[in-house]
Amino acid sequence: MEENKRECGDTSCTEECCSGCEHACGGQQPDSLIEPTNEYNDIKKIIGVVSGKGGVGKSLVTSLLAVTMQRAGYKTAILDADITGPSIPKTFKLEEKAVANELGIFPVKTKTGIETMSVNSILENDTDPVVWRGPVIAGTVKQFWTDVLWGDIDYMFIDMPPGTGDVPLTVFQSIPVDGIVIVTSPQELVSMIVTKAVKMAELMNIPIVGLVENMSYFTCPDNGKDYQIFGDSHIEEVAAKHGLDILGRIPIDPKLAAACDKGMIELFEGEWLEELAHKLENMK
Numbered sequence: 001m002e003e004n005k006r007e008c009g010d011t012s013c014t015e016e017c018c019s020g021c022e023h024a025c026g027g028q029q030p031d032s033l034i035e036p037t038n039e040y041n042d043i044k045k046i047i048g049v050v051s052g053k054g055g056v057g058k059s060l061v062t063s064l065l066a067v068t069m070q071r072a073g074y075k076t077a078i079l080d081a082d083i084t085g086p087s088i089p090k091t092f093k094l095e096e097k098a099v100a101n102e103l104g105i106f107p108v109k110t111k112t113g114i115e116t117m118s119v120n121s122i123l124e125n126d127t128d129p130v131v132w133r134g135p136v137i138a139g140t141v142k143q144f145w146t147d148v149l150w151g152d153i154d155y156m157f158i159d160m161p162p163g164t165g166d167v168p169l170t171v172f173q174s175i176p177v178d179g180i181v182i183v184t185s186p187q188e189l190v191s192m193i194v195t196k197a198v199k200m201a202e203l204m205n206i207p208i209v210g211l212v213e214n215m216s217y218f219t220c221p222d223n224g225k226d227y228q229i230f231g232d233s234h235i236e237e238v239a240a241k242h243g244l245d246i247l248g249r250i251p252i253d254p255k256l257a258a259a260c261d262k263g264m265i266e267l268f269e270g271e272w273l274e275e276l277a278h279k280l281e282n283m284k
């Protein structure tokens with residue numbers, strides 16, 4: 001029963017339930033489960049990039065956003081919290097592995113200087129599957145926050161695992177995320193999925209910066225016309241329903257897919273995320 005669960009997290013307490021507890025926790029839940037980052041870090045803004053389901057282009061948007069902010073002159077980082085499906089090292093063609101000393105773990109720098117940490121940067125073999133249980137995965141993400149020597153960072157982007165499970169919950173509880181960007185695609189199903197992501201953000205008390213629709217349209221190279229491959233987009237209705245801003249629409253572009261596959265995302269051309277970048281620059 002929900003009421004009988006001890007929620008205070010105080011492992012020394014012998015009571016089973018917080019209500020009426022007179023022990024160490026005094027029946028109070030802790031104010032915050034936020035973990036301190038490494039003492040050498042100064043990270044100014046942390047943005048989680050989420051999607052309700054896999055494969056909508058969350059990693060692509062995380063990468064484009066980091067490149068956009070780095071190009072604008074900000075010191076940028078990517079924490080790849082997608083432990084079982086890490087894409088960041090491939091998208092940026094990072095072959096170097098992370099090294100550590102007694103102070104912490106050093107992130108891996110991309111060609112343009114974006115600091116990154118991903119499980120593939122610490123696994124010996126990129127193709128080794130991560131067959132770990134939930135708490136171990138969540139613990140690894142937490143360590144990327146507490147043990148990595150990120151240094152001075154203006155914007156950190158967290159590539160979240162898809163869905164609303166254990167790892168997103170750990171990220172939201174233990175890292176002081178300033179806002180989230182929700183990535184969607186045009187299919188109707190998205191409405192329900194976005195609603196789940198919005199509700200999770202509300203539950204965790206994290207502001208939503210806005211929505212980005214990926215695979216929005218395809219521009220035919222022969223006649224220059226835009227086609228909506230997945231049918232009419234529902235993003236306007238979804239945004240209106242939740243009072244959110246649509247801050248970017250990214251087309252289906254074979255050049256983008258090729259850039260990801262070849263690890264050359266830092267060379268992308270396109271200004272799809274300028275509005276979002278502007279909003280991030282003006283975040284309090």
Ligand SMILES: Nc1ncnc2c1ncn2[C@@H]1O[C@H](COP(=O)(O)OP(=O)(O)OP(=O)(O)O)[C@@H](O)[C@H]1O
Pocket residue numbers: 051053054055056057058059060061082085087161162214215250251252253254256257258260261
């Ligand atoms: N707008 C686009 N145009 C062309 N290809 C795209 C586009 N968006 C994503 N892709 C391709 O689709 C694939 C999935 O994208 P991505 O890895 O960003 O999705 P994801 O939501 O992060 O997936 P997962 O949830 O599995 O981590 C990638 O190979 C990427 O190159």
